[in-house]
Amino acid sequence: MKAIEIVDGIHWIGANISTNDLFEGMWPIPHGVTINSYVIIGEKIAIVDLVRDWAGASTYLIDELRSLGINPQDVDYFILNHLEPDHTGDLRAMYELSEKAEIITSKKGVPLVQAFYGLNEKVRGVGSGDTLDLGKGKILHFFDIPNVHWPETMATYEASTKTLLPCDAFGSFGAFKGSIFDDSVSQADHKFYERESLRYYANIVGPYSSSVLKAIEVLGSLEIKIIAPSHGLVWRGNPTRIIERYLVYANYMNYYAEPKISIICGSMYGHTELMLRAVLQGIASEGVLTEIFRVPNDHISYILASVWESAGLVFGMPTYEYKMYPPMRDALTQIIHKKAMHKKVFRFGSFGWSGGAQKEFDALIEKMKWDIIEPLEFQGGPTDADLDLAFERGATLAREVKQIPIKLKEFP
Ligand SMILES: Cc1cc2nc3c(=O)[nH]c(=O)nc-3n(C[C@H](O)[C@H](O)[C@H](O)COP(=O)(O)O)c2cc1C
CATH class of the missing domain: 3.40.50.360 (Flavodoxin domain)
Structure with missing residues (x-):
């Protein structure tokens, strides 16, 4: 499969997973799930969130990267918003292929990179307020959004395209049915993704609803044109729709739903x-x-x-x-x-x-x-x-x- 351009210099290189496996070993995904990785191309090349070797995902990622003329050894940074293995499982393999690449994660993510993957060289901890200039106008800003879903979770924002990559936040179950974008799926499919986003929220994110509300507050200061989460649709037509949905879901914990x-x-x-x-x-x-x-x-x-x-x-x-x-x-x-x-x-x-x-x-x-x-x-x-x-x-x-x-x- 080929990479899919989201906006100038940012491409989706993820995997559409169809499997009988359970997500997190416990949640059925009869309609699949996507694991979204993104490559951001400036003078330097960054991959934001990876995949795990699941239903062919690692091979897809490398093929999609290569479809852009980029080989793993060309990658300068692996940005890990969240250390859960569905987004990092192939880190070690990718790291070994990409000799020069540096791992960028939150400060709380650094010890997890060591614990899960035994890596402590070329690992940099960042936090809210830190930036990474990739060149050619691509500047990444990092925001700690702890507990959405693990304590080390952060979000990455590419300023020139106003693209937010928030990992599990604003995510959903449900594989893609032909398009990865919210502005090119039918209303019926929106209904499908809405049910799957609710199920994802209730299964995965629900108990952290107060952290979701804090994250929305923190990220609310940004001008956002595109939301590119790590599971589910990429929101470029109406990103507000998924923010509002998450806001409502999170508030179900605070008042009758x-x-x-x-x-x-x-x-x-x-x-x-x-x-x-x-x-x-x-x-x-x-x-x-x-x-x-x-x-x-x-x-x-x-x-x-x-x-x-x-x-x-x-x-x-x-x-x-x-x-x-x-x-x-x-x-x-x-x-x-x-x-x-x-x-x-x-x-x-x-x-x-x-x-x-x-x-x-x-x-x-x-x-x-x-x-x-x-x-x-x-x-x-x-x-x-x-x-x-x-x-x-x-x-x-x-x-x-x-x-x-x-x-x-x-x-x-
Ligand atoms: C294995 C078993 C254990 C039960 N233990 C109790 C009990 O500790 N106290 C009690 O009042 N009834 C007990 N019952 C009786 C059930 O609560 C009763 O049969 C009830 O009507 C079952 O409701 P149901 O027809 O909706 O299944 C037990 C029934 C079974 C089969």
């Missing part, structure tokens, strides 16, 4: 499932958007994405060995770990003799700042009175969620 209810249910013998129907009818009576998941069947990646953008959550699960039905505990633990705060929540479920699920649920969610609608536990199968109550609780939750204003232009 969108007027939508994510429902997560697990049931061994169908009694809890019976009550789910009544809850759903109650929600439907108020016309609120829902998304329904079953544990353990549905993957947590999709559950997290839905939970992240929903103001309302419903958990339905029975008691199991005096605690919560274990697949629900697993899902809830991930939701808590990802810091899906500020939700309106209703929980229900069946028990056989003692119960216990509710107690564990209450203990787990203690710090989540969730508004709890009175839970509904019942012994064995639900009675008609139980089902009426379930309908009412569903409707009550939906009425509360309906009041939450829409934040994302593209919602639902």
Whole structure:
């Protein structure tokens, strides 16, 4: 494949990954993912972020570089915005091919270059305020954006073209479908990338939302014409769109998200499932958007994405060995770990003799700042009175969620 010019002197040299592997060993990517590297050509040549040897990515990168008449040994700098191995995995191989190249990374990145790749020569630590002049008008400015996604993360800004290369920030799952640019994909594909950016955000970046907000503040002082992240579309038509989207996603942690209810249910013998129907009818009576998941069947990646953008959550699960039905505990633990705060929540479920699920649920969610609608536990199968109550609780939750204003232009 050939390199793709983004703007004068900056080219995409990444990889469109299609694989059955899981991203980070845990997130499904049935629609692929891209690992974007960029080469910036002044008198000196810099590659910003690399790839790992995954589904042919390293070969693609070198072929694309060569399509510009550049060989690895011509490269002067490897700029590493972020040391996660999806962007650095082939660093050692590239470094050995490129005898003169210097590694530029954040000050916190320097020890990680040593730890992951055993390299400490020709490694320079930079920070906010530092610049690197490549010649021919190409000047790189560096900005620390810690914890978006690791503590060492930085962003690189090429001033003459006003191009921001922020690595994982503003990224998305989803392989390219023919174009790498936001201004040449269809509206339907924008919808696809929007869902995949939400899933990426909720899976990867969500817990660092306060750092995302700080990064947007820091980078907000820049005039940005192009955003070239390390995963997903290159935003040259409307870069504001992805900034706004990330701003909204990050703020979901600080205030109720969108007027939508994510429902997560697990049931061994169908009694809890019976009550789910009544809850759903109650929600439907108020016309609120829902998304329904079953544990353990549905993957947590999709559950997290839905939970992240929903103001309302419903958990339905029975008691199991005096605690919560274990697949629900697993899902809830991930939701808590990802810091899906500020939700309106209703929980229900069946028990056989003692119960216990509710107690564990209450203990787990203690710090989540969730508004709890009175839970509904019942012994064995639900009675008609139980089902009426379930309908009412569903409707009550939906009425509360309906009041939450829409934040994302593209919602639902
Ligand atoms: C392996 C197992 C362990 C259970 N442990 C408890 C328990 O500790 N306390 C309790 O009250 N019920 C317990 N139950 C009973 C279930 O909570 C009860 O059957 C419930 O109706 C199951 O709901 P479901 O039909 O939605 O799966 C257990 C059931 C199973 C199969």
